[in-house]
Amino acid sequence: MSTDECGTLPLFEVPPVAVPASTRLSRADRQAAGIAYGLHPLSSSRTVIPLHPLAERVAGAHGRQDEPYRCGLCWWLGRPYGDRGPKCLVNDRARVTPGPASDVQPWWPACPSWTPIPGGGDQR
Numbered sequence: 001m002s003t004d005e006c007g008t009l010p011l012f013e014v015p016p017v018a019v020p021a022s023t024r025l026s027r028a029d030r031q032a033a034g035i036a037y038g039l040h041p042l043s044s045s046r047t048v049i050p051l052h053p054l055a056e057r058v059a060g061a062h063g064r065q066d067e068p069y070r071c072g073l074c075w076w077l078g079r080p081y082g083d084r085g086p087k088c089l090v091n092d093r094a095r096v097t098p099g100p101a102s103d104v105q106p107w108w109p110a111c112p113s114w115t116p117i118p119g120g121g122d123q124r
């Protein structure tokens with residue numbers, strides 16, 4: 001057993017603990033967990049957005065492209081910043097920020113404000 005420079009003994013030895021480089025979940029992981037729980041990925045700690053009652057609670061890199069109740073088939077999906085990521089323009093653009101955190105993935109399950117595109121079509 002070792003002593004410190006004053007000669008005192010430690011109460012107990014503390015073994016080294018391996019700490020992962022990052023214990024935080026990625027944004028995609030948090031969104032996937034939220035979808036499984038019934039939350040739309042645009043939900044935040046301040047705003048809870050439930051999923052559309054008919055939307056599949058499917059998360060993943062691609063989701064189900066044949067699922068009709070998804071953001072990519074919603075009239076409110078648009079590109080207010082040109083080539084940058086698509087945004088949800090519902091409620092006077094209340095969900096839009098200039099950064100990537102408010103980018104919408106077309107495969108995301110829809111929220112209750114989902115509105116079909118007149119004549120069908122895909123906003124992807």
Ligand code: SF4
Nearest residue numbers: 071074088110111113
């Ligand atoms: S309004 Fe449309 S684009 Fe916006 S989150 Fe809901 S389903 Fe997605």
